[in-house]
Each structure stands twice: as C-alpha cells, then as structure tokens.
Amino acid sequence: MTKVVVIGIPGETELWLADLGAGTVTRLPAPKGGALAEAQKLRHAGVTITKGVDLAVAVSSKDAVASGQLVG
Numbered sequence: 001m002t003k004v005v006v007i008g009i010p011g012e013t014e015l016w017l018a019d020l021g022a023g024t025v026t027r028l029p030a031p032k033g034g035a036l037a038e039a040q041k042l043r044h045a046g047v048t049i050t051k052g053v054d055l056a057v058a059v060s061s062k063d064a065v066a067s068g069q070l071v072g
Helices: 034-044 062-066
Strands: 004-008 015-019 024-027
Touching (some): 004 034
Antiparallel strands (some): 015 024
C-alpha cells in the first residue's frame, strides 16, 4: 500500500510530500529532472495528473471535512 503522496494545489507552485505513515507533510524542493519534473511542467500548463490515488478533494479547512463538506 502506498504510504507517500506528492501533492500540488492549483495556484501554488510548490509540491508537497505527505508521508502517511509518519503523519507529516513537507515541501519538496523543485524537481530538476526526471518524471516528477515533467509532471510539474504539465501541471503548470494546466494538466491534472492522478496516479495511484482514488480520492483527492481540496477543501477550505479541516473543519469542513469534519462536518462532511467536500466542496472547496
């Protein structure tokens, strides 16, 4: 099972690494090459990239999630 997820939020240039096992989220350095750098270029061009994730929803706050609201 996947325990690490790379996240990019529209309007932000940074990528984030969520380590689900450790319960942490940290900013990734800008990728300089490889598949992640190519994905980042596509992302900045407006492409949404999803691989190995079956649910991802951006919401306004954790309180919104706690109340069952899955609208950003």
